Amino acid sequence: MFSPRLVLKFLSQQDMISAGVTDMDHCIELMDEAFKLLGLGDYVMGGSTRNSHGQRVWFPKEPQFPGMPKGGPDQRFMSLPGYLGGRFKVCGNKWYGSNINNPKNHGLPRSIITMTLNDAETARPLAIMEANILSGMRTGAVVGLSAKYLARDNSETLGVIAAGPISKFCTDAIVKSVPSLKKVVVFDINSDASRSFCEEMSAKCDIDVSMVKSFEEAVINQDIVTSAISGNHAPLFEDKMLKPGSLLTLPGRANVEDNYLRNAYIIPDGWEMQKTYKIEGLMLPEDERIIPHNQLHTLVDNGEIKESEIQDLGKIVAGLANVDKNSDKKKYFISNGMIIQDIAWGMAMYENAVEKGLGQDLVMWEQPYRV
Ligand SMILES: NC(=O)c1ccc[n+]([C@@H]2O[C@H](COP(=O)([O-])OP(=O)(O)OC[C@H]3O[C@@H](n4cnc5c(N)ncnc54)[C@H](O)[C@@H]3O)[C@@H](O)[C@H]2O)c1
Known part of the structure; x- marks a missing residue:
């Protein structure tokens, strides 16, 4: 039904855990489904080839401005957009930064990741989620899938x-x-x-x-x-x-x-x-x-x-x-x-969160602003 009110979910790391993000058996099943769609070609990734891993912010090796990050191994910001078909029919974007010195100097994980999911037809945002565990899980699950096959x-x-x-x-x-x-x-x-x-x-x-x-x-x-x-x-x-x-x-x-x-x-x-x-x-x-x-x-x-x-x-x-x-x-x-791997696992978490009433509802607007 038509509703101009736009509400999306914010899922914290704890919400993601409660939604089941650490369930490896389930994640491997989802990667199996996502890879099948990949094999059939029912997906689109970013860039002109529709197959770009993502867009990277290339910091210079010798920055000319104070405070600008320095480029180097595992020092980067990156955005990964894409669409996954099948029963998903959703777009997603994973945005992360990586600093190899984070654990030693800041007590933080090397990379810090957020993920957004949008309905592919209307572009309506469905959720913004913490995605460190999600990303690690799907990376592991893909390697598990490789071992299975x-x-x-x-x-x-x-x-x-x-x-x-x-x-x-x-x-x-x-x-x-x-x-x-x-x-x-x-x-x-x-x-x-x-x-x-x-x-x-x-x-x-x-x-x-x-x-x-x-x-x-x-x-x-x-x-x-x-x-x-x-x-x-x-x-x-x-x-x-x-x-x-x-x-x-x-x-x-x-x-x-x-x-x-x-x-x-x-x-x-x-x-x-x-x-x-x-x-x-x-x-x-x-x-x-x-x-x-x-x-x-x-x-x-x-x-x-x-x-x-x-x-x-x-x-x-x-x-x-x-x-x-x-x-x-x-x-x-x-x-x-x-x-597409993050989208599949992210959608499973979003659906679980909706079913279990997890996360915070964020109201983006009651009525879209019209000029
Ligand atoms: N394929 C994917 O989808 C995907 C996703 C996420 C991360 N990654 C990659 O996985 C890698 C590891 O990520 P992480 O978060 O576990 O990194 P991390 O920095 O937390 O841990 C890496 C470990 O590698 C060890 N190491 C470094 N050089 C080594 C060597 N020559 N021999 C043995 N051990 C060595 C380090 O001591 C450290 O314990 C990164 O390069 C990252 O880019 C891939």
């Missing part, structure tokens, strides 16, 4: 590189997606972080979790390996370290040997988004360029990897592509995060 049956061991919040979400999701898993090992350059990871994750996941002293120990002989480091020092995954048939699933940056890429199944979250990253990255001055997975683009451009052999996870989920997950061929999954 790509890890060998009966995979028993998981190696985790980095013990930060994203690795915790990923570990929880992988454990939930691979019931045969028996053991998790973690390596972080900060041993205190590894220690608290082990305490937290062994209690949460009810599985044997221990820390190891080197990157190699966390990678060699593991059935599944995941890595979510921050900062500038990405270790190199050598082809020989990774077990035949293993899955390397990456929500963060990593260095891998060319030979590994030449011989592995390459499965991105969205190849069109990865290509857009490159188009947009090339517009920047050379010393500021950030093109995720540029090494993969180079191998594709050189003809060493056929683009036609790159299979999106969404296509696999939708049944439009296939990988032989039990073969000896290694699997390389890369995820940079897509707004």
Whole structure:
């Protein structure tokens, strides 16, 4: 019914928790649904290719004005707009800032995230929500989904590189997606972080979790390996370290040997988004360029990897592509995060909040102002 009154919901972090944002099993189900829509093409993201990850505020490396933030690794502001179809039919925008020094200098998380949802037809805002947990959960759930579709049956061991919040979400999701898993090992350059990871994750996941002293120990002989480091020092995954048939699933940056890429199944979250990253990255001055997975683009451009052999996870989920997950061929999954994932999980939280009467109603107007 027509109503000019416009009320939207504000959901605090506590409201999001009460709405179920930490329910990993449910989040993995929603990511399955979102990736199917992605595979079918029922989505639109920002930018002229309709596949941009988002728009970044590029702070200069040497700001000329006092107080202007300085650009650098994991120092950024970013806006991710998009539309998700299916039963969702909603638009969303995730807006976040990241400062790698936040935990040390300000007692705050590295990134601080808010999310807005709008009805796609009328543009009416539905909700503004705290989205730190939401974003971490969907990142982990996507990695869990990759393990569900790509890890060998009966995979028993998981190696985790980095013990930060994203690795915790990923570990929880992988454990939930691979019931045969028996053991998790973690390596972080900060041993205190590894220690608290082990305490937290062994209690949460009810599985044997221990820390190891080197990157190699966390990678060699593991059935599944995941890595979510921050900062500038990405270790190199050598082809020989990774077990035949293993899955390397990456929500963060990593260095891998060319030979590994030449011989592995390459499965991105969205190849069109990865290509857009490159188009947009090339517009920047050379010393500021950030093109995720540029090494993969180079191998594709050189003809060493056929683009036609790159299979999106969404296509696999939708049944439009296939990988032989039990073969000896290694699997390389890369995820940079897509707004459609946040929209799917955000809508589930909004619907739960409405049903449970959570959050604050914000009146935007009783009647829209007319000139
Ligand atoms: N794909 C996505 O959708 C997505 C979403 C959110 C974050 N991320 C990425 O995930 C990464 C991690 O995020 P976070 O919030 O957990 O970061 P964080 O800074 O809180 O934690 C990162 C951890 O990595 C460790 N580390 C750094 N270099 C390392 C190395 N060489 N070896 C082992 N450990 C190392 C650090 O000590 C730290 O404990 C970031 O790079 C972020 O951009 C991806």
